[in-house]
Amino acid sequence: MLMDKLRDGAQSRVAKLIFWLIILSFALAGIGSYLNRPANSDPAVVDDEAIPARTLEQSYQNERARMQAQYGESASQLLSNPQYLTQLKHSVLERLVNQVLLNHKALKAGIRLSDDQVKDAIRQMPEFQTNNTFDNQKFISVLSRIGYNPDSFANSMRQDLSRQFWLDGVLTTEFALPSEADRLDALYQQKRDVKVITIPVSAFTKQITLTDKDIDAFYKAHSNEFMQPEQVKLNYVLLDSKELAKSIRPTDAELKAYYQQNSAQFTEPARLKVAHILITNKDEKAAQEKAAELLAKLKAGADFAQLAKAESADTLSARQGGELDWFEKGVMDPAFEKAAFALNQKNELSPVVKSAFGYHIIKLLDKQDAVVTPYDKAQKVVRQKYVDDKVKELFAEQQQKLSDLGFENPDSLDVVADGLKLPIHKTDFISAQQLPAAINVPAVKTLAFSEKLRDENTNSEVIAVSDSVALMLHVADYKPASVMPLAEVKDQVIAKLQKAKAVEQANATANALLTKVQAGQNIDAELTKLNAKVDEKKGLARFGADSPAQFAQAVFKLAKPSGTAVSAGLYADDQGNQSILILEKVTVASESADSQLKQGLSQQLIKLKQEDTYGALVEQLRQNAKIKYAAQTKETTD
Known part of the structure; x- marks a missing residue:
């Protein structure tokens, strides 16, 4: 257990x-x-x-x-x-x-x-x-x-x-307790050898004869297996940002004004390439003094790259002589960044700078000033950003209007559609698995099949399908789940009934053979007649990936063989094939030294x-x- x-x-x-x-x-x-x-x-x-x-x-x-x-x-x-x-x-x-x-x-x-x-x-x-x-x-x-x-x-x-x-x-x-884990470890590592005699369910399928009475009785007894799921007819209006974008046609003057108001978006910021030496020490004073000493050496002509490789605590950049990648403002530690951007001339050195990481000496390697992209070159991007911003504003306004109209006119979507100039989409009867792709999200499934909407005959709240699509729906009609007519599912009924009867016969045969195996009798003749498959599985693990979990579970439920007694049991796979399991050997592993396990x-x-x-x-x-x-x-x- x-x-x-x-x-x-x-x-x-x-x-x-x-x-x-x-x-x-x-x-x-x-x-x-x-x-x-x-x-x-x-x-x-x-x-x-x-x-x-x-x-x-x-x-x-x-x-x-x-x-x-x-x-x-x-x-x-x-x-x-x-x-x-x-x-x-x-x-x-x-x-x-x-x-x-x-x-x-x-x-x-x-x-x-x-x-x-x-x-x-x-x-x-x-x-x-x-x-x-x-x-x-x-x-x-x-x-x-x-x-x-x-x-x-x-x-x-x-x-x-x-x-x-x-x-x-x-x-x-x-x-x-450690003893509990030890005992569990021993059980976990146990291996078993088992003989598997599989009786295929297909050996009995052709023997099955069905009458109309059998089919009708099975259909009635298993009616829940032949259900037509509940269905709804839906009306819905869809608010889509892509459609709203088509209505936005900015003039050149509007685009130029937008460009001026959002100039930072069209400017490549200033950036630097620097090298640095980082000194760290639990004793801050000692770290500061060491950094000051190195700065003096650099001012006296020492090679920055060599000092960085020998002394810098930033081992990654030290390998490159202290060099860092290009960066702009807002990326580095504030104190480091302020000191770096204060440098103007190539190879200029900063004073010793204290940051959250330690003490730095910074050397300017290169510098690029901010570059503003001219309007003529940025016009395509400006237009797209302008439209995107306007669509977001319009989408938010339309969502609010959709919510207001739907609340004020709850009985249908007619007023909502007229107010927003949107078409009403209509479905035939559909199940939860047949929702149109455009609205197939969990929130729609929940509301479309909720008792509230159909009982109160009201519009839904606004449902966000995605960041750019929203909708409101109304349940126009509803069909509860019902049993499908026998005429429509007769083939399915026959197939299921044949399979059930074949499994039943296979199980009865397997039980009879199991009794003989446990009594020590030979069953080879019966196995040949049934076209049974005999297999040996050696060293089967309780949680091995080479066998289905339920199969391993059945094997490890068998009692350990004792004396001349045969330890055997039955296992049925998901197809109904019946297997007789005969436990031949149990191998107990030595105590595991795997502390992590x-x-x-x-x-x-x-x-x-x-x-x-x-x-x-x-x-x-x-x-x-x-x-x-x-x-x-x-x-x-x-």
């Missing part, structure tokens, strides 16, 4: 626990949903804090969108099953309940985060960075796509971080213990809480 957990360690709940807890409310919780909700419509109330219906709906739709984005067609089949959707919604609600309980615990513990702590955490999130630097425009754009504004996101982040800090205090107390195993053990602790903690919180559900009033008290 422990080793089974370790196999899935990288995918385990605890391995992703902290990340999940941080983003849970981003993905699952809405902020504004506590306002203007109808009385008594809350799906759950946790210790007097309500989980609103709108929060649950948004959480549910976001979870669906996440599954579709991650698993594609596999998720579509699940999400077309009404029974599964009910279970999914219940699961999302339970996660929200757990989240509220943990929030309350963190609050009672007195954990508070300052505004600066929250801002720092947000600025460090890679989702909001460009070239490892926080990008405010990207931040605003991403928030728009997931339905947040900066204040609501910061509030959600504050709550999530508080919960994380409290959980860290609980979960990081877990530890693993043992450290990794210790960390994995700690994660498993944290998982158990987290589960027990949540269960205790639930037992001591008052939880009321709208559907079936469910309450537990102290």
Whole structure:
């Protein structure tokens, strides 16, 4: 059991626990949903804090969108099953309940985060960075796509971080003993030799005879496998920066004015090429004196390059005689930069300069003054920049107008389209996997299939498809998921039923042969008749890459052979082929001296213990809480 957990360690709940807890409310919780909700419509109330219906709906739709984005067609089949959707919604609600309980615990513990702590955490999130630097425009754009504004996101982040800090205090107390890691190491390195007798399912397929009654019964019993996913008809208007750019036709006077107002954009800045000698020492005074001594030698005629190679702490530039690449203002340490740009003549030396890195002597090798590109040569670039700036302004204005018109006229997109001079795009009935490419993003999937839009018959909010494209949609019609008629899927039904019956017969045959193997009987004749394949796998590792994980798991579940007893079991692959596994040898490795491996195993053990602790903690919180559900009033008290 422990080793089974370790196999899935990288995918385990605890391995992703902290990340999940941080983003849970981003993905699952809405902020504004506590306002203007109808009385008594809350799906759950946790210790007097309500989980609103709108929060649950948004959480549910976001979870669906996440599954579709991650698993594609596999998720579509699940999400077309009404029974599964009910279970999914219940699961999302339970996660929200757990989240509220943990929030309350963190609050009672007195954990508070300052505004600066929250801002720092947000600025460090890679989702909001460009070239490892926080990008405010990207931040605003991403928030728009997931339905947040900066204040609501910061509030959600504050709550999530508080919960994380409290959980860290609980979960990081877990530890693993060296003896536990040693035992796990021995199990990890164990090797096994196994004989594999594979009975192909194809040996039974031709023996299957089906009647119409069989086909009809299978179709009804497995109707959830033949579902037409829910579908919608959509109307939408698309606001595209590329189309807006076509309407911008600047005059030459406007372009010249723009050129003058933004002259810095069309100027190649002044830049320098210098060499330097860097002196560092824990004793600053000694470093300064050493730099002054070298400066005196240079003024007396010493060779700068030779001194740099011998004395400079900047080993990379020292190899080149202290030479640095060309640079402009705003690149170097401020003190270094100020001293360098104060030099005017080639080979001129600076005084000793103190920077954040130590003490420098700087020599000017070359200098290029700022060069302004004439308007005639820059005209093409000026036009493009002018259009880009105007498009950004116009796009922002049109987005606001789109939002206002859609809110003021929620019943359709007609007024919106007229007001913005945009066409209304219309789809036929489509599933979530058939969205037009131009609008195929998670946010659209979430809203297009949300109960809110179709039940209230309202326009959506403005959805940011990208930094340059936005849209508003209206659900014109809806078809719930339904079972496809037998006539349309009969071939699929027959294929599945034949496969199921063949697998059933193959399994029965394999079980009968397994009994004989365990009794020590010879089965060669039966294997020949079945065209079975016999293979030997030597030195199979528990986590080896040469065999499927489930196969290795089945092999390592077999008991170690003892005496004349045969240790054997069954394994079925994903095609239904049945294999009899006969364990022939177990090789126990000597104790590993790999400290890095043992450290990794210790960390994995700690994660498993944290998982158990987290589960027990949540269960205790639930037992001591008052939880009321709208559907079936469910309450537990102290």
